[in-house]
Amino acid sequence: MQRHLLILLLVFLTFGQLAAQQDYYFPGEKFDPSIPSPKEFLGYEIGEWHTRYDRLIAYFEKLAFSSELAELQVIGQTNQxxxxxxxxxxxxENIQNLENIRKTHIQLTDPKQTMPDVSQMPAIINLAYSVHGNEPSGGEASILTAYWLLASQSELAKEIRENAVVLIDPAINPDGRDRHTNWANMHKGNPPVADPLDREHNEIWPSGRVNHYWFDLNRDWLPLAQVELQSKIAWYHSWYPNVVGDFHEMGTNSTYFFEPTKPFGSENPVVPRKNYEEINNKFASYFAKALDEIGSLYWTKEVFDNSYPGYGSTYPDIQGGLGLVFEQGSSRGHVQSSQRGDITFAFTIRNQLKTSIATMEAGVKEREFMHRYLREFFQTAISEASRDKVKSYIFGDEHDASRNRLFLQLLLDHQIKVYENDRDLTLEGKSFKKGKSWVVPTSQPQYRMVRSMFEKVTEFADSVFYDASSWTMALAYGMPYAGQTAFSASKEITTLEKPELHFPSSANYVAYLLDWSDYFAPQFLHQLLSAGIHVEVAAFPFTSSTDAGTKEFPAGSLIIPTAFQKTGPDELRRQLQIAAVKSGQHVFATPTGLNLKGIDLGSNNVSAVRIPKVLMLIGQGSSQYEAGEIWHLLDTKVGMPITKMDISLFGRVNLYDYNTLILPSGFYSALNSSQISHIKDWLSRGGTIISLRSASQWLQSQEIVKEEYLADSPDQGPDFASFASRRDLEGAQAIGGSIYLAHLDITHPLGYGYRNHELPVYRNSSIFFKPSKNRYQTPVRYTANPLLGGYISKPNLEKVKQSASVFVSPVGQGRVIHFIDNPNFRGTWFGTNKLFFNAIFFGDKM
Incomplete structure (x- = not known):
């Protein structure tokens, strides 16, 4: 009897708890009992705990197993x-016919194909959550949304299932999400603590916002530096969803934001006005209604940016869909105090759930309209291209095959049509060689993405930017390119074939030679140094008689002598070939040290390359983004391990175990006077510091270097202005991210491997140092008219013209290499990465 009472009690409690959850999230709704609820599967109500990603996936697997209306697909995997x-x-019927539905839907993106009957086609709706891992309400809402859509017996759920294919992406950033999930759960109090100062609400460095390599994935839809977005974009172009919901969180004292964003000022210049002026407003009414029903406050048309193409809510707008950013005031834990009282995790989840359902409802109600808009988008792309004076862009770097391939792959990943250039041309003073350059026609469905890749924009409707104001990818890749008033090419590039590499046949050689111009030459060098091979670098150019005939080698070229090696000639060749194949490098050999022109191989202007022993300081007070960019760059492009040491451990380090110290942006206030003295001593005895942006300000404040700032302009605007204008006036002086033309000294060790004196650089700070007092140590300085793309105020532009982009501070026998402009920004500035590589490998040559 007692056993039966216990069972009844457990059943009562289970149904009571389930009813409580359903009353809060789904008041009055009935559900299919054959579909397990989140509470039944996970053992807690959504909002009581943060759900680990493996449990979330397990629940989705259970849903797909339990219902014929669901299918779970794996589209990639994270770094972890x-x-x-x-x-x-x-x-x-749709689940059983997904491939045919997909193929029919894709026809809408090709104006050459017959228009399908859109009245018979389901809406394609993508709900994407938790691109920032510490914005967890979205991932929890994905669980409830999936359950509701599969199990709800409401008429709305039935209508959506009948007329839509819903694609739920529960977490674009699983690695970061789990980092935050574990943090929030392990610090949860019982009862939970609402005090914002509680440890639960204040993550340690790095935060869960970022992925494995500490990248912000919501900036990666355009550059595709990270595996998560590489997989996402490949999947995206297999579907071209009509509607994409992009669910985020913001500060705890905020309410809820949904589009439209700020008119004109926050809008992308290539997106049709119809998207912003008609479609956004059409959908906004659904979101307002959903939040009004539960009494949640919200706002629109402010702050949040839709201009940068790399956002998850902007990229769909440039692909004929509707991208929608949602921002929920965050509990950053289970409950947190705000100006409106305590904000619970469940409250934030419910708002995301309601707008998720509203997104699906709007997508279904506007289904035929959005299908027609998708076709119209790509049709108007062709018609807009016909009015564009530029009919094609030609690009290519004849000296850097690897960087060409990287840029080609980016274009192909974004479904941009590219053709081989079939003739030698000179345009805008740039030479484009047949077989080493390519042509992109503007007249193609992806015309608007072509503009995003090549256009330079310097005029804007607003002067305040949430993020970058320029994103010209051809400039980021340092790619020589020019616009043409005609298009002439025949062979389209659809895949990249493996390049054929030159390697010398077996013979007696004095040395092997490698041109440092190729992007992956540093990978080759690191591979050899790691294998114990002695390598030297030439400070001046030379022309050599090689196994492939006469070859010119610029400053920075590598010389691998057959003498002075610890290995025999056969092992040397084997190691060289392994490194060449891995890095995609052409290797040449010469039987003589007497060169035809320039310095000889035994010149005093040839010196040994040391093995980099690199330490990077990270942790609280330093930029997780810049540190991650450096880590990712050296991991994936060089294959070189570096020591990432938390600032708090600096007291344990002996800097003399390293020859290079990297300081990402930050103010290293945790270091005490004796530790700073250790840095000064090590530096003066020959160490190399590579300093980025504000780290150079810290070095200056500690008198480790003694450089000079540019003085502020005397004209700082009006003496009096309205309080309401403060954001616009002050924001206009910020440099959110813009592109400038700099002059590069290619004879300086930082300039090794570059053939062109002009170099695009990316600036997103208002730090202005004067050029070095040493006339030889400012290898990268701005040109007289530097602005290539993006917004900058006139006073700041004048300061840019007078300041240094990259300069070197000699300190005793050592040096500090200052990167005031980040050479590794978002893992996509391939054009300036080599400056950073040179700082690591050739720092002691300066």
């Missing part, structure tokens, strides 16, 4: 090997 998944939900 977590699966990237999409749960697809629709009526049974």
């Amino acid at each position: 090997l977590r699966p990237l998944v999409v749960l697809i939900i629709s009526k049974k």
